[in-house]
Amino acid sequence: MPILMLIEYFRATMQQWSFQKRNVAAEAKRTLTPWAETIIQANKNACNNWMVYPISNSRFVVKSFTHKSVVVDFQQRTCTCSRWQIDGLPCGHVIKVLTMSRYKDCSEFDFKAYFIETLRKNYEESVNPLPSPLESKIPGDLMIVKPPMMEMRQPGRPRNIDRILSQGERPIWQECSTCGKFRQTRSDCTSRGSRSGISQATVHIQR
Incomplete structure (x- = not known):
């Protein structure tokens, strides 16, 4: 019975969590999830004083006063700071280049996992309650699993007679x-x- 109570607790938690996430996704008006919007806004605030030097139409050098210069390559979708590749969200260097190029929406450079439409699809299914254990049908050919045989441990700390002198x-x-x-x-x-x-x-x- 305690195991069934634990399973029911996990199921109820997932049901509440799924319901809350579904409502958040349904009420969202933006393209990205709220968490992704927060990260991108923080990256925008960090790159205000950085300088951009074009190399070609798709490659740019971004210099800051506290960090070393990095190269942003839009054709390969990479930044030498590796944050764009790891997080899947534009880092401050990418956002600085997009701002200089007068891009207002950088969502096309995000991973699809951060789109609000992906969030809606993840939580479109509901978590339903489980039937009562009394209503469950138990097959008659189940094997009874007994606890393992264990020897009674003697009181006190066991002696160590095998240690090196x-x-x-x-x-x-x-x-x-x-x-x-x-x-x-x-x-x-x-x-x-x-x-x-x-x-x-x-x-x-x-x-």
């Missing part, structure tokens, strides 16, 4: 209280016949 340390072999032999304990003593084969020694480290 520090300089000056030496191992002390425990003496068996049954037969008096070293490198074995009473639980794995061969004299008691409780185990067959070679017994294993328990080593305690003395600091």
